[in-house]
Amino acid sequence: MNERVTDTAEKPARRLPGVEGVWVFLAADMLFFTALFVSTMIGRRDAAEVFEAGRLTLDPNYGGINTLILLTSSWFVVLAVNAAKHDRLDEIPRWLLAAFGCGVAFGISKAFEYGTKLSAGITPASSDFYMYYFILTGFHLLHVIGGSVMLLVFWKMSRRRAFDSRRLAVLESGGLYWHMVDLLWIILFPLLYLMK
């Protein structure tokens, strides 16, 4: 009803970022991943040795660096949305391109990581741990690829000045999705790479 009311009181009015539908989608996606996290924990409890042996073959440097990449990418999207809110239109494509670059870097790093596993003969069928590893990171990678394509489209749109303080909903909703991709990885990474 009063979505755009600002500065009416000392505190800024509460405001829904993005559109309502995107929050429903995010909640559904997060619940789907929650189910994956819980089944991984159950699998881990039932086969602790197999999980620990599998985990020890993963390189936490990949996971850690990928976390830093996604967090930075998320922040770039915050800066893009902020630039749109303040009508600094020239800035928006710059931040979006930087965020997209991070998405690509994540994908490349993941490709290398999968490459080392597959060339060592490790597949989802190798053990219960690897089944969970490939399912979780695979679903997440699909989200990263989808999000990166979205950022590229947004970059092109922002160069045509499609976003500003009055036309924010699309950019902001897409940004929310990208932050969710980031936060899912924040949980996924320790779950697979660090939990002893």
Added chain:
Amino acid sequence: MNLLKRPGILVWFVLMLATVVTTWVLSKDIVAARTGTVAIIAIAFYKVRLVLLHFMELRHAPRGLRLFFELWVLVVAAAMIGMYLSGSAAPA
């Protein structure tokens, strides 16, 4: 505009620092496995909450929406720590 004055820089810095500490300190053998793991999970969900509140702007969102996601963080964090502790054998 100076990069250091950009919005969210402090949150970004805390997130980066927390990642470095969990990945390259708490997961190492100098920290007891159970203690380190519980701390790593707790820090991960603290990071998730920072992303939700600051990057996704739930801080200023309608209360119901914020409550839903804050509860999600709390419940999933508690479930993961609980399942971890019930599943991992006490150190010999």
